[in-house]
Amino acid sequence: MFLDKTTVAKIARLARVRIPEADRDRIAGELSNILAFVEQLKEVDTKGVAPMTSVVAVSLKQRDDTVTVIGDRDGILANAPQMEHGFFVVPKVIE
């Protein structure tokens, strides 16, 4: 096992996905199998190999540094689960 249930709880917290206590052992097993599968990369000698950063060799295009205004507040807010007075509404953040 690469992961135990405590680590699963920690990852779940980092990923903001609630995983019930009862499921943590099972998920630890599933994730461990995947990590065991990717473990074979350790055999590859990558000394001095640059990590891939861009798969197609192109230089990024530049654009004029100008302001673009989308200005569709109502269109964007239309999908909000909860909105008021033109703002997204979330549970209280500051005590």
Added chain:
Amino acid sequence: MASLTTLSIAGARDGLRAREFSALELTQAHLAAMAGARRLNAYITETPEHAISQAAESDARLARGEARPLEGIPLGIKDLFCTKGVLTTAGSHILDGFHPPYESTVTANLWRDGAVMLGKTNMDEFAMGSSNITSYYGPALSPWRRPGSAADLVPGGSSGGSAAAVAAGLCLGATGTDTGGSIRQPASFCGIVGLKPTYGRCSRLGIVAFASSLDQAGPLARNVRDCAILLRSMAGHDPLDSTSVDRPVPDYEAMMGRGAKGLRIGVPKQYRVDGMPSEIETLWRQGIDWLKAAGATVRDIDLPHTKYALPTYYIVAPAEASSNLARYDGVRYGLRVPGASIDEMYELTRAAGFGAEVKRRVMIGTYVLSAGYYDAYYLKAQQVRSLIARDFATAFESVDLVLAPTAPSAAFAIGEKMDDPIAMYLNDVFTVPANLAGLPAISVPAGLSADGLPLGLQLIGRAFEEDMVLAAAKTIEDAAGFSHGPGGAR
């Protein structure tokens, strides 16, 4: 006119221009076929009013002699493409009720050229899967069955609804996206053609992101020419996607006729994997013979890091996914599950909104990117990815194209391979390398398995040489004479 749903895109284009039938008739024939095939669950959302109004506009343009390249051609759109004002789900519960306020660039390009949207096709949740079973909206089914069997088969994934719809005559062509094989594998399973273009050939703007360095949009259609026609409209530079490439879009359809004469084809010995069914080996050899007969030369090539492609993919893709999917927080769109604090609201929303496979990948991605593990997993995987790309670059010094199977098996039944995520991941063993290297690749139906199901062959080309990929695919298509359809000959 049932035959309207069996036309090719090229055939429909000719028929519309010759006024043999109207765009409205063509669209209505497809809407009727969709209504009669809901058992397949190929569409998550059907958009008949939208389709009829686009078709009416097409008829008006045809009458004025102002037809655009895809005038009146009815298409299915994978539900990963944002369509303005039309429900877009990515196959996930977490995007409940999401009506994008903007249109993806690829679909906007299709409407600019006159295409008609029939609806949004089913898919694995967030494009994570190879069978379409991870969709929140239930699996799409393949229109194919093993002769004499009533078992429902998977259409492949993640573009499973698109592939099923194309194969079943529920659209003339469809869009898909391919992150690790999600266009080519379902095309192979459903006996149709699917093309993943070079990374950067199509804009990713408005495509719900899975793994941004791998995702690429492409067409699924019933023949190679139709894929060439669709790609020309879908491709092109987009100032709003800095990874889309500013190169002219060639007339792929015109270039496709060059044939395979003089082409140098590489056959990678590392793709002969243990346990590969002999019928796939036989089909592969048949493909070699077809290309040789058409004037190509064939040689063995070495792609020494092939066996590391899948483990590399299962680090890079989940890492990028965990980052991309961080945006689903219940605040701005989609599902929200209330919580006492904002953190609890995030955690409960994401627990309810994501399915098991998506959670698994988000957690793997979070783990491999977390402090202390980044170098061992993510950095290592990106280094191996460089070696995989280098393998191809070296091979392409002596060959023009790589020929391989698309998938290690024909379609399997719903319920098979479902318990073991790794067994499911192995579906993509032949398709993932082209994504990691950013190369164009196509699956073309080449024969039937012993139990009567379609099998595809795959051609991989150099970056931006889709024209050559399509030309060799056309050669295989012509030689194979694949005329099988799910209901017998098409």
